[in-house]
Amino acid sequence: MENMSGVPLGRNLALWRTADLEATPESVLANAADEFQLLQTDRPGLGFSRDTCWLRLDVTNPGERRTWLLEFATPSLDYIDIYRIDANAVTHLYRGGDHVPFDERTFAYRNAVAELTAPAQSTIHYLIRVRTTGALNLFLRAWDREAFQQAVVREQIAEGLYFGIMLAMLIYNLFVYFGVHEISYLYYSVFLVFFILMQLAVNGMGYQYLWSAWPGFSDYGVPVFTYSAVFSALLFTRSFINTPRLLPRLNRLIDVLLVLAAAGLLFLLVRYLLGAYVIVVLSNIAAVVSIAAVIIISIVALFRNSRAARFYLIGWAGLLCGVLVTVFRNTGLLPAFFFSDYSLHIGSIALVMLLSLGLIDTINQMRRKLQSYSTDLEQQVSERTADLNSSLNEVRSLKRQQDGDYYLTSLLIRPLNTYAQGSEKVHVHSLLRQYKKFQFRDRESDLGGDVCIAQEITLCEKKYTVFLNGDAMGKSMQGAGGALVLGSVFTAIIERARIGEVRRQSPERWLKNAFIELDHVFQCFDGSMLVSVVMGLLEENTGFLCLINAEHPATVLFRSDKASFLGVEHTYTKLGSGIRHGNIQIYTTNLKPGDVIILGSDGRDDLRMQSDDASSHPESLNEQTIDRIDESQPWINHDETLFLRVVEEARGDLDSIEQLLRRTGEITDDLSLMRIAYDEPAAKQERNRGEQVRSHDEAYYQRYRELFERAKEHGSKRDYDTAIDLLKQAERVMPENLNVLKSLARVLFHTKDYGAAGEYARRTLERSPAENDFLYMDSYCRRKSGDLNGAIESGERLRLREPEDMRNLLNLARS
Known part of the structure; x- marks a missing residue:
């Protein structure tokens, strides 16, 4: 069991066939134990048969306790039953086949797959019953979960x-x-x-x-x-x-x-x-x-x-x-x-x-017959005009071909920069300035490797805005090729998320899978096409934000007229460079109404600066750049915090940001910017409302504060019953108050009321999904309450956010 990456098990199977449809494991072991014959091929094919096949499989695990997958790589098998044979008992472990409802399958996969567990240092005896009306192909494979996926x-x-x-x-x-x-x-x-x-x-x-x-x-x-x-x-x-x-x-x-x-x-x-x-x-x-x-x-x-x-x-x-x-x-x-x-x-x-x-x-053939009548006339005309046009065509052909290639490529890329807007709370704007400018047949256009995509999808019955800002390596056609591949594949991933089982994935899992799929695509180019990218999901109702960054300039959060970087510690190498997918971590946070995030390619930082440009904008200088002002030669900006100051001065407006960047220095690369604003109208209404609170609202708030402070006091004295009673009174006053929900979840968790604690943890996550402690609490409470699937789902979501959280890993292992 040391390496199970689709290991064929044919030669490890012993077969006994019978026409008796009523045979049971006990009767088979009692009457036909000596009639099993060892199969001689890895992938046995028995043809069409109405017999019931009984297979015996012995698995030895010399190491620690291990979970493995047994795949029946023939989708047309009608009924499959797996039994574990112990000294004193026969245990039914699995039932599958295409006559069993698909929803009952452990894995949503076309073949029947059973998840089995081998205790440490043991030999397990399995008895497998297979019956079908089609071809009886007994191709069984053993898998590790990751290799199978x-x-x-x-x-x-x-x-x-x-x-x-x-x-x-x-x-x-x-x-x-x-x-x-x-x-x-x-x-x-x-x-x-x-x-x-x-x-x-x-x-x-x-x-x-x-x-x-x-x-x-x-x-x-x-x-x-x-x-x-x-x-x-x-x-x-x-x-x-x-x-x-x-x-x-x-x-x-x-x-x-x-x-x-x-x-x-x-x-x-x-x-x-x-x-x-x-x-x-x-x-x-x-x-x-x-x-x-x-x-x-x-x-x-x-x-x-x-x-x-x-x-x-x-x-x-x-x-x-x-x-x-x-x-x-x-x-x-x-x-x-x-x-x-x-x-x-x-x-x-x-x-x-x-x-x-x-x-x-x-x-x-039909067209050739029609064209044959006009061929002679066209040939005569062509011969008369060929000499006159040959010189001019030779001069212009190379330029026209190059500009034509540029133009056709730009037409292919343009539809990929999509911005599907249907949300009332999330508003996306973009600015795309490709560096290469050209003219083709009186049409002016540009070409480069930057991509901006934003669309809406639904995951777990919640609406998300999925966004991507990418920058393909290389200039002109090379960069455009990378952008074309990136935009096409990512758009296909988004479309696939709108159908089937993908819609049930958590946002963290979907984002990681999309990131890995993009990386696999660009790895096919053996390093000749690399792409930096930042991509993420923003939930419409709560402002829950998931981000992942592959060597792309950091995302900027503009909040209360201040700009700061988001998720700078969660950065990976470019797509196509060989990312270790097992270590991918998703950055998560909650946006507040009125928050704006700004995404941009490295064109925002790669400014060719000169002393007179910097002197005219003293607000753009710091200790890293002030010693360069006296240099006569132009120099490239290396201060990434310059962009933060530009965002603050422009108050998050993309057109103003572009103008300030061009005033500060010369843009030397493709420039793409995305502005994603969360619930700006609600924030403006709240500011206009000011501090005016109606008297009865103030009374409710004072009542809530009194109950909440008393509950904290009793909780500090370990008087949990009184604390719970006071918190529930506070909940009735302000039912959706986040502090009350958090406190109730913690106190109930201390009292080991895992069902109620899990319920309040989930209500907390509905209001504030980025609360990792309560995601762990939900997983732990689900495990204690017997909901292992729910515990694993919540634990896996937390593992994508915090891969090294030992308490979560231990809880997952126990689940």
């Missing part, structure tokens, strides 16, 4: 690329159909829809994302989508190859196969008569036979000089290879390995690409 991320990226390609082909062909109204494109698009659904059903992602509320649907979803894909593929073949005209005899074969595919769909109506096992086997046979027929038709059409048949033959041959490998793996004729697992993916991508090329080639 990393593997899932990589897998999701690969699956996302695959389904992204398939969806792109679908959307493209639909657009072409609506443009040219060629029926072949419609048949092809319908085929892609059912083929994608079939793939989702086969790999378990359909059950995870689409029909998780219908356990067992995949047993019939796979044949439904298979028959539908076969039916639409045959229609596409008849239209694309034009078999009624070119191959009238083979067209009858297509008609027969269409009838059989329709009959296969009708068989699903009597599935309870035939059973899921028979239906699944028949659908696999139908797929292979239909693809073989399509290939035969393509070969015959190729000999009839059909140009389209070339693409068709190669594409379907590739898919046939993928289907055959998959079927042979499902029937046990081939072992399960990477190529057999993903052969259908590879073959299907080749198919859709080649079929799309075939359709494009058909359109191109």
Whole structure:
């Protein structure tokens, strides 16, 4: 158990098969203990079978107590039960499979994953029961939690690329159909829809994302989508190859196969008569036979000089290879390995690409025929004008090409700088001045590596403003390339946060995951593309702020006409430089109404200064810069606190900040600034209201102060019962007073009333989410009250804020 990063367990499993569906662990151990046979492959494939499989797995842990994950890497298994065999008892540990409601799974993942615990220096005996109507592939893997999570991320990226390609082909062909109204494109698009659904059903992602509320649907979803894909593929073949005209005899074969595919769909109506096992086997046979027929038709059409048949033959041959490998793996004729697992993916991508090329080639043939009539005339005109324009074109070509590249790149970057504004409390403004200026076709524009993004998302049913200010390494095109990658990936991350399970993540977890994903993307460039960035989340109702900084200039807080830096101790190296993700810490705080935070790239600090510039603004000088005034040569500002003084003088206004920076020195880099104001109207109303308090409000406040001070006095004397009574009276006077909620949580915690203490801790966090002590109290109270999942969730949130808080780590270990 020392290294479990997806370790195959096939050779560690002993197998016994039986047709008895009523067998129990006790009866198996009593009657068949000597009949188990050790498997000889890492990834056993037993083909289609109705038998119940009993697996025996012995795990030895020579070290300390350890928790590990057991993955059943075949999503189509119907029922999975895991038992621990002790000397005197059989304990049921886990139940899973695609016939078990998805919400009951321990991990929201397409495969069944069981979390098991191995005591220190022990050998544990497990008995596993597996039953399914599909292919019986017993590929089991052992994982550490962290390695499993990393593997899932990589897998999701690969699956996302695959389904992204398939969806792109679908959307493209639909657009072409609506443009040219060629029926072949419609048949092809319908085929892609059912083929994608079939793939989702086969790999378990359909059950995870689409029909998780219908356990067992995949047993019939796979044949439904298979028959539908076969039916639409045959229609596409008849239209694309034009078999009624070119191959009238083979067209009858297509008609027969269409009838059989329709009959296969009708068989699903009597599935309870035939059973899921028979239906699944028949659908696999139908797929292979239909693809073989399509290939035969393509070969015959190729000999009839059909140009389209070339693409068709190669594409379907590739898919046939993928289907055959998959079927042979499902029937046990081939072992399960990477190529057999993903052969259908590879073959299907080749198919859709080649079929799309075939359709494009058909359109191109039509265009070439139309263009051939005007080719001679155009050639004569071109020859007469070529000599006159050649000299001018040679002079201007390089400049035009360069400016054109700049302009197209700037057009790509511009939509990424988004500012979605829908909040009444959070107001975002930005200022973006890229350093590179150019002109293209009478259009003036700029280009650089700075990015400003702000949008709204919902996490845990709370509205947040997510923001990012980034600066990609390099000038002009290099920086713009980094900005394009950064903006595209981060926008995709935001869009993904609006759907699915991501919306349930805590803000700290979402921010860390987004940061890690961005870093992984830029690590792919091997250090040639680095990005400094500051990104964060601001909660609308409470002003709760989460920040993370990757070697970017510090965020500035402008409060009560004073500017200061935020989170300077929580800074990491640039994205793409190899950040140690395990040590990432999220900076959190609570903003007050009227607070403004200013984000900016290093263009705000990289000012080329001269003595006359500095002398004209004595407020910008300090001990670090005053000795440079007499130097005749320009020098670059190194005083980062200069920006604080500029913010104070400009009172947080971005246009005024830019003007002051330009008056102070020459800006030598891209300049981007973001101003995020929290609840400014409420703060202005409070200031206008002043100290005018109505008499009955003053009376309530005095009553609250009296009760609160008496409660403090009794609490200091350890008279907790009286203190609690007084605090609850104060709560009735001022129900949402933060001091009362905090005090009640602390006193109840001292009295070990963990249920009530946890409730007041959570009410405190609702008002002031950045209170780390009360986040720990909530986790501790949840653990004491038996809510281990809640304790872990709160503890993990605190660990992201304070990774070295030993009391929290100890509490998490006990949870």
